[in-house]
Amino acid sequence: MTEAFKPIVYLKQNCPFCMKIRLFILEAGLGAEVETRDFGSGTPQEDTVRAELKDHLDKVSFPAAHIQPGQFITESDDIIAALARKSDRDPATMPIYQNYVDGPFAALMRLWKENMDLKKAAAAA
Known part of the structure; x- marks a missing residue:
């Protein structure tokens, strides 16, 4: 008997995109159906995850999933x-x-865009 495939989601700590996925998994009640691999930036766990994903993605970035x-x-x-x-x-x-997508996440994305625009303007000056 073969076991059904269980998606794996790779979630980096303090990543707003990863938090969006985590909230979806929790609210959808998918905790038992989806494996999450959590890691912090610059940790040995991140190195392990990057090594696991490097042959499957053109560019390793997070979040990522083996869907x-x-x-x-x-x-x-x-x-x-x-x-x-x-x-x-x-x-x-x-x-x-x-609430997360429309509130904190949207605010973070506005701040990120503003920061990119300011950097671009500073570089052009």
């Missing part, structure tokens, strides 16, 4: 969409996930 046999993806929205299809859950109906 099905032979398929690895890295974009948080793509990972959530794949997990949503698997679980038949709609992220738009999940209040905690949506």
Whole structure:
């Protein structure tokens, strides 16, 4: 008897994109169906994860997921969409996930964009 494939999600600590996936997994009740591999930046665990992923991705970045046999993806929205299809859950109906996406995550993305714009303007000056 073969065991069903269990997706693996690689989540870096303090990453807002990784937090978005973690919240989806928790609110969707997928904790038992999805394996998470958590690690901190600059740790031996990160080195292990990077080594595990390097042959499967053009560029190792996080979050990342081994979503099905032979398929690895890295974009948080793509990972959530794949997990949503698997679980038949709609992220738009999940209040905690949506609160994060529309609140803190959106604010972080605005700050990131503003920072990039300021760096670009400073480099041009």
